[in-house]
Amino acid sequence: MGNEGDSSRPSNSSVILQNIQDAPFPIGVILNDTNYPSWSQLMEMRIGARSKLGFLTDISAKPTTNEKAIETFITDNNRVKSWLVDSMNPTLMRRFIRLQTAAEIWKAVKKTFYDGSDKTRLFELNRRSFNTRQSGRSLPTYYNQLVSIFQKIDARLTPKEDTMESTVASSKTLSRFRVHIFLAGLNQEFN
Structure with missing residues (x-):
C-alpha cells in the first residue's frame, strides 16, 4: 500500500525508455551514395526510439539561459551527431562531421541525396x-x-x-x- 504513491521509484515505462537510450546504437546500414532512402528511414526510427528526434528536426533548440540545460543540449546533440556520422562511410563522414548540430547534418545529407521529387x-x-x-x-x-x-x-x-x-x-x-x-x-x- 505504501509503495503505490512512492514517486521516487521509476515507472516501468521510464526504465524501458532509459534502457533504450543507454543501449549501444545499432548501425545496420552504412550510408553510401546509393542507399539514402533506407538509411534515413532507419536512422529516423532509431533516433526517435531514443526520444531524440527533435535533434534532427531542430525542435530541440539550444537553450540560452540555463547552464545545466545548455550542457545537456550539447551532450545530447553530440550523441545524435555521433550516431549519424558513425553510420556513414568514411568519405561521407569527413564531409559532414564538422557541422555544428545534428539537424545541420540531417539537412545537409538530405539535400545531398534527395531532391524532393526523386x-x-x-x-x-x-x-x-x-x-x-x-x-x-x-x-x-x-x-x-x-x-x-x-x-x-x-x-x-x-x-x-x-x-x-x-x-x-x-x-x-x-x-x-x-x-x-x-x-x-x-x-x-x-x-
Missing part, C-alpha cells in the same frame, strides 16, 4: 517492376523481389488524395495493377 529513381523502379520475371526461380523468390521493388516505390509516392474514399480507391487500383505485373512475370507454365 522522379528518375521512381521511373527506374517502375521499369524494374515491369521487367521483373520469374525466369525459373521459385515463386517466393520472384514474389519477394517484386514486393521489395513495390515497397521502394511506395516510399517515394506522396498521397495526393484528400479524402478517405479517394485514398482507398487509389490503393485498390494500385494493388490490382501490381497483381497484373506479378501475373505477367510468371513462368509460361502458369499461363
